[in-house]
Amino acid sequence: MLEVQGLQKSFGGVRAVRDVSLRVAGGELLALIGPNGAGKSTCFNMLNGQLRPDAGTVRLDGRDITGLPPRVIWRLGVGRTFQITATFGSLSVLENVQMALLSHARRLFGLWRPVAAEDPAPALALLDRVGMAAQAARPCGVLAYGDLKRVELAIALANAPRLLLMDEPTAGMAPAERVALMALTATIARQSGIAVLFTEHDMDVVFTHADRLLVLDRGAMLAEGRPDEVRADPRVREVYLGSSH
Numbered sequence: 001m002l003e004v005q006g007l008q009k010s011f012g013g014v015r016a017v018r019d020v021s022l023r024v025a026g027g028e029l030l031a032l033i034g035p036n037g038a039g040k041s042t043c044f045n046m047l048n049g050q051l052r053p054d055a056g057t058v059r060l061d062g063r064d065i066t067g068l069p070p071r072v073i074w075r076l077g078v079g080r081t082f083q084i085t086a087t088f089g090s091l092s093v094l095e096n097v098q099m100a101l102l103s104h105a106r107r108l109f110g111l112w113r114p115v116a117a118e119d120p121a122p123a124l125a126l127l128d129r130v131g132m133a134a135q136a137a138r139p140c141g142v143l144a145y146g147d148l149k150r151v152e153l154a155i156a157l158a159n160a161p162r163l164l165l166m167d168e169p170t171a172g173m174a175p176a177e178r179v180a181l182m183a184l185t186a187t188i189a190r191q192s193g194i195a196v197l198f199t200e201h202d203m204d205v206v207f208t209h210a211d212r213l214l215v216l217d218r219g220a221m222l223a224e225g226r227p228d229e230v231r232a233d234p235r236v237r238e239v240y241l242g243s244s245h
């Protein structure tokens with residue numbers, strides 16, 4: 001689904017991303033890991049269109065999307081998890097997901113109808129998938145943090161993404177909630193054949209839920225493989241996990 005070749009980006013003298021190549025298949029979860037400043041977010045921003053690569057190509061399902069604007073890349077089915085902002089916090093969980101579905105429908109069919117007139121069933125079905133149907137009527141602003149993250153996932157899924165980009169999706173969550181959110185993401189991705197690329201600091205989450213790992217160090221690829229392979233790699237242990245672990 002995603003094929004990245006020779007991606008490069010410099011900021012002034014800083015080579016933030018040097019020659020990164022990766023592939024993610026539909027239904028597969030690839031974790032991009034590495035110390036702070038390794039170039040993970042810069043990679044994400046080149047994939048979602050926020051940054052133009054200095055060199056390299058990004059292909060989505062065979063189509064070259066390198067350097068296209070974010071909105072076009074989103075329309076082609078690259079989803080991201082966004083934090084629900086204060087404005088949307090006053091809307092109910094259901095309304096937030098209905099808004100996202102409406103936006104997706106406009107993308108596909110050019111429709112515009114008031115949210116309240118929309119059939120709630122599709123939004124409720126999505127909320128059911130993330131385990132939030134029972135809280136559909138509550139304002140997003142009063143939700144527990146982990147529940148809010150589930151709603152954000154439902155909103156990302158409303159766009160029917162083929163590739164989901166998640167940059168630190170579990171930041172700020174308690175360890176048990178992190179594992180639960182990524183378990184849910186993995187289940188949905190596998191059921192729906194969505195390719196997922198995510199960054200994550202919690203190694204329990206990474207080693208439990210990623211199918212493959214790519215380790216970046218100072219912008220360059222250090223190691224790649226299944227979790228057990230990467231965990232056993234001495235270079236990774238030294239640079240990333242700390243040689244004492």
Ligand code: ADP
Pocket residue numbers: 011014015016034035036037038039040041042043
């Ligand atoms: P990570 O997400 O792995 O922590 P980043 O991609 O955010 O790493 O950063 C990689 C490197 O690029 C760092 O040295 C960072 O300071 C630099 N960098 C990132 N974004 C910018 C920017 N907009 N301008 C200048 N330097 C940047």
Ligand code: MG
Pocket residue numbers: 040041042
């Ligand atoms: Mg980052």
